[in-house]
Amino acid sequence: MSEECDIGLIGLAVMGQNLSMNIASNGFKIGVFNRTYSKTVDTVEIAKKENLTIYGYKTLEELSKNLKKPRKVILLIKAGPAVDENINNILKYFEKGDIIIDGGNEWYLSSEKRIELCKEKNVEYIAMGVSGGELGARYGCSFMPGGSKYAYDCIKDILEKCSAKVGTSPCVTYIGSGSSGNYVKMIHNGIEYGDMQLIAESYFLMKHVLKYNNKKLSEVFKKWNEGILNSYLIEITYKILEKKDGLTENDLIDMIVDIAGAKGTGKWTMLESVERGIPCPTICAALDARNISSFMDLRTKTSSVFKTVIGAVPDNNTVTINDTIAKDIENDLLNALYCCKIISYTQGLFLLKKVSEEKKWNLNLGEIARIWRGGCIIRAVFLDRITNAYKNNKDLELLFLNEEFANEIKNKLPSLRKIINIATTHSVPIPAFSASLAYFQMITSKRLCLNMIQAQRDFFGSHTYKRLDKEGDYHTIWE
Numbered sequence: 403m404s405e406e407c408d409i410g411l412i413g414l415a416v417m418g419q420n421l422s423m424n425i426a427s428n429g430f431k432i433g434v435f436n437r438t439y440s441k442t443v444d445t446v447e448i449a450k451k452e453n454l455t456i457y458g459y460k461t462l463e464e465l466s467k468n469l470k471k472p473r474k475v476i477l478l479i480k481a482g483p484a485v486d487e488n489i490n491n492i493l494k495y496f497e498k499g500d501i502i503i504d505g506g507n508e509w510y511l512s513s514e515k516r517i518e519l520c521k522e523k524n525v526e527y528i529a530m531g532v533s534g535g536e537l538g539a540r541y542g543c544s545f546m547p548g549g550s551k552y553a554y555d556c557i558k559d560i561l562e563k564c565s566a567k568v569g570t571s572p573c574v575t576y577i578g579s580g581s582s583g584n585y586v587k588m589i590h591n592g593i594e595y596g597d598m599q600l601i602a603e604s605y606f607l608m609k610h611v612l613k614y615n616n617k618k619l620s621e622v623f624k625k626w627n628e629g630i631l632n633s634y635l636i637e638i639t640y641k642i643l644e645k646k647d648g649l650t651e652n653d654l655i656d657m658i659v660d661i662a663g664a665k666g667t668g669k670w671t672m673l674e675s676v677e678r679g680i681p682c683p684t685i686c687a688a689l690d691a692r693n694i695s696s697f698m699d700l701r702t703k704t705s706s707v708f709k710t711v712i713g714a715v716p717d718n719n720t721v722t723i724n725d726t727i728a729k730d731i732e733n734d735l736l737n738a739l740y741c742c743k744i745i746s747y748t749q750g751l752f753l754l755k756k757v758s759e760e761k762k763w764n765l766n767l768g769e770i771a772r773i774w775r776g777g778c779i780i781r782a783v784f785l786d787r788i789t790n791a792y793k794n795n796k797d798l799e800l801l802f803l804n805e806e807f808a809n810e811i812k813n814k815l816p817s818l819r820k821i822i823n824i825a826t827t828h829s830v831p832i833p834a835f836s837a838s839l840a841y842f843q844m845i846t847s848k849r850l851c852l853n854m855i856q857a858q859r860d861f862f863g864s865h866t867y868k869r870l871d872k873e874g875d876y877h878t879i880w881e
């Protein structure tokens with residue numbers, strides 16, 4: 403009577419429902435369970451309409467009994483205590499060699515605790531980042547599985563078939579041991595924050611300096627999407643700018659409140675960057691921008707105090723921008739955006755590299771860039787070049803030290819400086835651009851202003867300092 407499912411899935415919200423259909427449509431027998439049984443019934447019905455067979459179970463025990471050994475179950479539920487509760491229940495039925503895969507956006511340290519818990523029962527654990535949203539879950543996403551290598555080999559076939567493909571290459575690879583799958587997904591999301599903010603700032607600059615209307619803006623992004631910036635986020639940006647509002651005569655973008663939410667993975671990236679002392683200022687600027695946006699009342703009040711007008715040139719409204727100048731600025735902006743993208747990825751990947759060394763995860767950054775090529779929100783042609791950069795040198799310390807990227811930055815840096823000047827003149831805030839340039843200037847400078855900081859620390863706190871010309875620690879009686 404047992405159906406002998408290849409794999410089980412727990413948690414039938416949108417992602418779970420879609421992933422189970424994806425797994426079924428790739429020819430695997432999948433059993434599903436959700437605490438609320440009606441959800442399970444719904445899923446089986448929805449699948450039936452697409453001629454897919456999904457086996458629904460009323461209890462976890464039943465699901466567990468119907469899984470082929472070694473049993474494999476994917477959890478797709480809200481990260482946090484609900485996951486612990488489910489794992490505790492699963493462990494009642496699972497035996498040595500069985501496999502639990504958590505596909506949620508989990509804080510990596512929580513996964514590390516669960517790995518230990520499962521180890522006590524010899525149950526194998528995978529913490530897996532999943533990117534691609536609902537459509538990705540249904541038709542192919544990017545999987546970032548880390549943890550037990552044995553377990554990965556057991557589910558490799560399923561993951562490869564259900565992942566997005568770029569050409570014939572599946573967007574999945576074994577990430578590394580422990581909680582590395584969560585960590586890589588977290589960095590992916592942090593990088594996504596940076597990309598989104600850089601694009602939003604580009605939009606804002608063209609809108610307020612070049613005075614482009616939405617149609618024109620959409621055309622620019624569409625054109626950019628055909629070049630080096632070809633990516634999902636640029637694509638949706640031009641589509642957003644084309645969209646008419648259904649309720650008024652306006653374009654939809656102009657009717658949307660300028661306050662952005664966040665679910666927490668960007669914040670985690672920042673916390674990690676601060677905790678480990680590996681700065682990611684582009685991502686930080688993106689996160690700060692979202693938080694600043696939330697103070698709508700305060701923004702309104704202060705703008706009347708300071709008479710702030712975005713796009714206005716203070717004390718001088720005579721700046722005219724004709725078509726030729728506009729075209730130049732547009733081109734500089736494209737270069738600047740690309741330049742910042744390289745700088746932002748450099749920061750995120752540097753954090754990943756340092757943590758990988760510390761935790762002995764042995765991450766292959768080139769492979770990670772490769773599996774971000776499809777399915778993910780940050781998917782972009784640009785990622786191929788990152789993969790190649792690490793193929794040339796797997797120990798590459800900073801991404802932009804790769805010769806090709808280095809040359810590009812050298813060529814595009816004047817554009818970035820120009821864009822920051824223009825934005826400053828026209829009172830257009832572009833914090834992610836500015837933070838990227840500042841980071842670049844600092845990390846590539848032999849001399850920084852921090853000699854003054856160290857002198858101040860020694861002055862008021864006897865923290866001592868080192869000298870350029872002699873070894874040892876020095877302290878000065880300053881007064």
Ligand SMILES: *[C@@H]1O[C@H](CO)[C@@H](O)[C@H](O)[C@H]1NC(C)=O
Nearest residue numbers: 412413414436437438441479
């Ligand atoms: C089951 O479905 C409900 C309702 O959609 C959801 O809140 C819950 O988290 C799901 N997952 C589990 C494991 O029961």
Ligand SMILES: *[C@@H]1O[C@H](CO)[C@@H](O)[C@H](O)[C@H]1NC(C)=O
Nearest residue numbers: 427448449450451452453454
């Ligand atoms: C399901 O199968 C039936 C009968 O073969 C067919 O008529 C129908 O179009 C199929 N539906 C889908 C969504 O493929």
Ligand SMILES: *[C@@H]1O[C@H](CO)[C@@H](O)[C@H](O)[C@H]1NC(C)=O
Nearest residue numbers: 664665666668669692693696
């Ligand atoms: C600021 O950002 C954090 C992290 O993303 C978020 O949890 C918080 O709700 C935000 N605060 C405000 C006031 O929007």
Ligand SMILES: *[C@@H]1O[C@H](CO)[C@@H](O)[C@H](O)[C@H]1NC(C)=O
Nearest residue numbers: 715716717718719720721722
């Ligand atoms: C106003 O802008 C023009 C053009 O950029 C510049 O030549 C001029 O000096 C500015 N005037 C003031 C008062 O800043």
Ligand SMILES: *[C@@H]1O[C@H](CO)[C@@H](O)[C@H](O)[C@H]1NC(C)=O
Nearest residue numbers: 721722723724725726727728
């Ligand atoms: C645009 O303005 C620049 C600078 O003022 C000027 O040199 C150029 O001739 C102008 N081009 C057109 C097409 O008006």
